[in-house]
Amino acid sequence: MNFACGTPCIWAPLAKSSITAVTNLPFVNGAPIKQLAQNVQILDKNGQLVGTLNTPYADVTLDGTKVSTNTPEASLTIDAGSHDIYTNFISDLNMETTYELGLRGTADSILKLGPFGDVEIKGIPLDVKTSLAGLQGLSNIKFLAYVDNQVTMDPPRINSRTSVNIYNPSQLTLNIGDLKLEAGRDYDPQNWVGNAVVKNLRLVPGDNNVVTVLSVDSGNNPAAQQFLADLNVMDVLLKMWASSTATSNPALNTGLSTLRSSVLLPTFLMSITPPAFSDIWNIKVLPTTVNDGLVEVTTVFNNPFLVDMSVEGVATQDEGSFTEYPSRAELYVGGTTYQNLLFPDDFGYTLKSTESKTVTFKMKLRRNIITPENAAQAVTAWINDAADGSLEMEIYWYPRIRLAGQDTFTFPLWAYSPSVFYPDHKLILKTGSDFPLIKDWFNKEFGLNGTPVAPVPLPSPVVPVPSPSPSAVPSPSPSPSPSPSPSPPPSPSPVTPSPSPVVSPPAVAPAA
Template sequence: IKGIPIDVRTSLAGLQGLNNIEFKVDVSMIPVAPEYIDYYIASTVNIRNPSQLTLNIGDLKLNAGLEGWTDADWLGTATVRNLRLVPGDNYVLSEVTTSTSHPIGMKFVQDLAVRDQKLTMWASSTSTSNSALNAGLSTLRSGVIVPKDLAVPKLPGYSDVWNIKVLPTTAQDGLVEMSTVFYNPYFVDMRVQGTCTKEENDLNPYPSVIQFYDTGIMGLEVMQFPEDISYSVKANGSTPLTFKMKLINSDRVKPRIDSLIALAAATGSLPIEPYWAPRIFVTGVPDVILPAWVDKTFYPGHLTLKTGPDFPTIKDWYNKSAADPVTLPPSPTPVEPVTPSPTAIPSPSPSSSPAVPSPVVSPSPAAPSPVVSPSPPIAPAA
């Protein structure tokens, strides 16, 4: 590379072909309108850099194949935007576009439901904007195991412990104060902006509610998530949040409210299940993603709702003869994101925040020429 006194092929050999790539979590898999035969798959992967080199590669586009590295195995294109590799772990957002009109693409999409698959990747003469780097990448042969159903142990989107506070005004407006800690399960920066509507995804729970449990088998839909809830969480970060939720004036709840109050008085808590479909924007994905964040997505059992001495006054709302329509309050102001404790999910080495276009959008402008520079003599991140 002009101006860099280091041989490209020799340096890239130290990367061991970038052959240590791990699938971490699916972010979005959607069929692309209007024909819905093209698929856009965004996922977070960890590219392990075994060398002591830091490389600013820029936009990287690779051929994607199924099981092999020949033209006969080709199914589409794999793209990582603004790639910067540092020694150790590099958590980045990867985009794969394929089409079910292509036999290999069809096989890949169909087999996702029945088996793990090896998604292969290899470079071309146009993989980057720099011809010297493309020459060095010409022997790259890498791959990642894509698990069946894109199923991996998911990091939680929220804590398994919540708190409720019944306010002096709850009897009049039906609003209670909830608080918990929200996490980021995607390894790249994310932002929650509201709650999914039925028109956006009729398969998601709507309205988004929290179910309470007493001694009965069936849960009770007691409160509804605000439609304009909003907060941001950095990659591998967390943020505590306090916000208001609206009680649901249901005839199913009224006969069991005394049972809920008695259980809360005896144990100081109640079992709950959130059925929430947030609207999420992830760095690098151009469109909103609409996951179903029900508690079974993250935890094997019910969550814990801690109650206080004010909880029995929740009954005053249900004792009202009629509930006036209530407008939910403005979005809560998120507190500054906090970094998880050392025993939490390990933070990745700094990586890019790719801006992934949709498959029908032209690629972003050419990335800057790559820079290869020795990293400080520090052991790679675990």
């Protein structure tokens, strides 16, 4: 059902369904039904009229005496005298484990009768009852991962984006649109702390991984201040309920007035999530690298947010407060790091909520951080160190990421040093016999007198990029406490390890 199609949807939501029925028509090999249409009344559990649904002809699938069809989308029309019945119907579907509804009316069919052609039969009586699994109050909501924090002053709010799983136990797919729930330590409005908002919510049966914004009142609200203080030191059970403004559909809001749900928020909003990338990367120096400085890199990327995401380039300094340096990979040789591989500005990929993907992309050799005086020495050191088929590597990466249903980007700092994903070891860059060819590009760039390098065999083969690392790391540990300033949160110290793949503001004690 679609409740988010504007004013017409208030008393005429759009509905479509999958139906399987057993026929009793007198045909030896089953009913030769080609198409079906419906003209039915929907009845509630008490036999009262909820609304009427008229669907056009749709093709059917036959299996003996069983007939299955997917009805096209049509309006479920609610007459004025049925408004209260309809909102109670929504409320019951929302709260109950199973719900029995009735279908009464007629069906039209087109029969395929061989040499006699297609024959239309109209007005076949229909009067059945069927059971649907209900939503059970959407009581099974689980916290997945922290995304980011934003602070506003008008109104004074701390807005924490997180991903959660909403389990839908019903057989219903519901297009709700933007959903705003009231939030507090209990269901008493006196203990209200803010709102939980999900944009463009479309619930399907089973698991729904979505982004929610927990907007906490950071002004003169004692309940909110206590909530923020507690979340700094312990897990907190957040209660949520629907108000008269929960959605853009007032009829749906009336039906959702009984909604009561909750989610357990971990301390500091910290949880265990997959690392954003593998600790094994491969590099290939191409025959064209000498001219354009582009090398080919391959690794496995994972989804640390556990909600559908897409990387859409690299953040600029205007977008993120941590992008004072370009996104880069640094090769680590003999205790020295060299900033010599740049992520392309348009680098991107997409991942489903739990997906991992092997990605091959181009990175640019960087010239301006190496002077002509030390270029030859540095490149020779890289080649010598890679003689065993690998180098140690660090990255500082500032991706521009869009999460499903979100209108704005998030800009996590996916830095390796200090590591947020692999705290006990550096990344490994696997090299092949082509790696010494990078010397030709540096010789050309710096005008050095060097003999062009030919590929040489290495003593050990290149190890393929493995499947995604099964290890998991803590998600960001933001402080949900109020901030005294609306300015963006400060960048963390580059030498202080962070437990999180994204940058979060420091913990601040709540206002008195």
